[in-house]
Amino acid sequence: MGVDVLVCGPIPTPGIAFLTRSMRADAGVMISASHNPFQDNGIKFFDSCGFKLADEVEREIEDLVLGSGTDGLRPTAQEIGKAFHVDDALGRYNVFLKSTFPRQSTLDGLTVVIDCANGAGYRVGPEVFAELGATVIAIGDEPDGTNINRDCGALHPQALAARVREAGAHIGVALDGDADRVILVDERGEVVDGDEVLAILGIELQRQGRLPTATVVATVMSNLGLDLALRAHGIGLTRVQVGDRFVVEEMVRGGHQLGGEQSGTSSFSSTAPPATVWSPPSACWR
Numbered sequence: 001m002g003v004d005v006l007v008c009g010p011i012p013t014p015g016i017a018f019l020t021r022s023m024r025a026d027a028g029v030m031i032s033a034s035h036n037p038f039q040d041n042g043i044k045f046f047d048s049c050g051f052k053l054a055d056e057v058e059r060e061i062e063d064l065v066l067g068s069g070t071d072g073l074r075p076t077a078q079e080i081g082k083a084f085h086v087d088d089a090l091g092r093y094n095v096f097l098k099s100t101f102p103r104q105s106t107l108d109g110l111t112v113v114i115d116c117a118n119g120a121g122y123r124v125g126p127e128v129f130a131e132l133g134a135t136v137i138a139i140g141d142e143p144d145g146t147n148i149n150r151d152c153g154a155l156h157p158q159a160l161a162a163r164v165r166e167a168g169a170h171i172g173v174a175l176d177g178d179a180d181r182v183i184l185v186d187e188r189g190e191v192v193d194g195d196e197v198l199a200i201l202g203i204e205l206q207r208q209g210r211l212p213t214a215t216v217v218a219t220v221m222s223n224l225g226l227d228l229a230l231r232a233h234g235i236g237l238t239r240v241q242v243g244d245r246f247v248v249e250e251m252v253r254g255g256h257q258l259g260g261e262q263s264g265t266s267s268f269s270s271t272a273p274p275a276t277v278w279s280p281p282s283a284c285w286r
Contacts, residue, residue, distance in 0.1 A: 002075035004082050008089035010120045010143075012179030013044060015093040021050035022092070032120065032178040035155050038148050044178075052245040090124060097128050107134035111169040113185075115160040117153025118143040121179030129173075137167055149176065154183040154264055157191050165189035180244070181264035194262040195222050199229040202258055206235055210257060217250045217259030219243070226262075 020028030028046035116122040140152040154176040164172040172185030184192040205211040240246040247259040
């Protein structure tokens with residue numbers, strides 16, 4: 001269609017969002033089965049700001065694909081786009097991930113088991129934890145193109161739990177296939193639910209004075225127990241429809257610091273932008 005393409009993969013879905021924004025691209029595209037079997041590949045789009053697209057923009061794209069809206073757009077000769085491989089894409093994303101970790105802190109002395117789901121995080125995950133000082137035991141880090149999410153990763157944390165107990169590790173981390181969600185296992189080999197993670201983070205941020213709106217954003221799938229746990233510490237809970245995009249939109253709209261989904265997606269903002277600067281992600285689309 002005449003578009004120049006920067007090829008970055010394999011890389012986690014959040015890495016595409018980060019690179020789209022940091023490299024000032026017009027859009028980002030992730031081809032991924034996410035948490036599904038390999039044959040169920042889909043496409044995730046990001047606008048120039050690194051946000052997922054608004055519903056109306058996705059509907060417009062679907063109409064163009066299924067209709068005849070692009071029939072007259074067939075570039076030829078020098079109008080055809082070019083493809084370039086970004087050799088340092090993973091390195092850029094690794095540096096960004098490590099920059100979100102407090103500089104004065106370290107993971108020295110901790111043993112971390114990470115299940116990469118034989119997916120997009122098979123290099124990034126172990127590298128980041130190791131470079132932050134942890135002793136890393138990686139499983140599900142041998143993707144062959146068909147074994148993504150097969151009896152491993154965030155949807156199947158049993159192998160991770162067993163490995164944590166066997167190794168006497170301090171924590172287990174299970175990614176899904178495109179590494180945009182995480183399920184945690186504690187030092188006893190017990191799975192920590194996504195709602196529990198949100199409660200732990202919310203209460204700790206409140207204790208540190210880093211939850212200025214005293215509100216956590218979650219979806220309608222979160223358990224009532226999350227409401228009760230947060231309420232006991234003076235923290236409110238705002239619910240949105242299912243989808244990490246809706247969580248992020250509400251966080252930005254309300255200036256909230258923390259949000260996430262029960263399925264294992266969490267978002268944290270180091271700054272709380274006021275509601276007056278909010279505009280829908282589709283406003284970034286070009």
